[in-house]
Amino acid sequence: MANSRHVVIAGAGPVGCTTALMLAQADIKVTLLEAESELLLDMRASTFHPPSLDMLEKLGVTPALISQGLITPQFQYRDRLDGLIAEFDLAAISDHTNHPYRLQAEQYKLTRIIADMLPDYPHVDFQYNARATDLKQNDSSVTVHYETPDGRQSVTADYFLACDGSNGFARKILNIDFPGFTFPELFLVVSTTDDINEAVPDMCPVAYIMDPEEWVAVIRAPEMWRFMIPTKPDMSDEEILDLDFLESRIQGIAPSDKKYTISHSTLYPVNQRVAETYRKGRVLLAGDSAHLNNPLGGMGMNGGLHDGVNAAEKLIQILNHGASEDLLDLYDRQRRPIAVEYVQAQSIRNKKNLEEKDPAVRKQRQDEIRATLDDPQKSLELMMQVSMINSINKSKAIQ
């Protein structure tokens, strides 16, 4: 039998934690199952876009996140040979958001802030070492089975939200297809605690550097500069993660007489995939379990947070205000096309622009970026796009 106004969430990543907090604040009982024994020290995402900060502000999270992050209003497009192409300032979108900047803060900071807040809500049962493995549903409830060190357990609730990341168990059990593709190359993230501005004084904390051989996404997090670059498919992981090789990558971006301190390096496989549906009965998919995209533009976690908030709004309407379950289909209609038409399209375009090999097309692209900077209307439109405000507005307009 279903518990009264109860939602089970699998996955205490950024999306699961945020959604759990939002439901808890609406007085809904939440069981949050996390497979690992503690929160992951996950440094993948380090950019929070303005609408995400606006949403997290309503939950009381943004001030703590800002205190651990780096406010970054400007971002640049650069060319490895020619240097700066254009610098944009998100101050231009201040009529559309309370946070007209990107906040650079690693995703683990968000999950930790929220995990510290959840004990304030006694109706939240947050379990570590709890790996969801199976689910069954009927017209009135969903039962989730999960493995714990003490054996197999189960919990029955009104709805289940799968926020369990790219390997999503619910998607597989429910036979929800996940079409798309995997890039042949791995992406390397290499970080240094040294100050890159000593070598390249005008490098902004967020910069996208075009290059036909090795494009770069530069992200400055509070404690380090991070560089994301593609790798060659014929290199082994050991060759790529070799310290001399890593050093040579940073030297190629910011040449210096000094040797760089390498503080962190990781290789990531990169996918572009969207689940064929975000809803099956009483189960909703959100975040990486619903969609994967390349990290250029920082839209994976942010898009996932926007899913989670949208899904939680619908569940609150249904559970607290007696709204129709048709709202769950609206969740799918509002969020899935955004992943397909906006996030997938934009992230693939971002990669293509950075790695363009044809010099004439590269020059044309650079001219377009400069022309956009010179035209206030076009410039505003670009910033509404890259900050994901357009995607939220588009999603809200779907009925």
Ligand SMILES: Cc1cc2nc3c(=O)[nH]c(=O)nc-3n(C[C@H](O)[C@H](O)[C@H](O)COP(=O)(O)OP(=O)(O)OC[C@H]3O[C@@H](n4cnc5c(N)ncnc54)[C@H](O)[C@@H]3O)c2cc1C
């Ligand atoms: C190099 C790189 C850089 C990136 N940078 C950005 C960026 O700047 N901005 C951005 O928006 N996005 C970025 N992303 C994407 C971002 O990291 C992901 O989109 C984000 O982590 C998704 O959050 P999530 O909560 O959906 O899933 P995850 O963060 O994957 O969390 C899933 C959680 O579920 C748990 N879990 C898994 N299976 C189960 C189970 N069966 N039962 C219970 N728990 C389970 C896991 O242990 C984990 O804690 C980047 C990705 C990469 C690879």
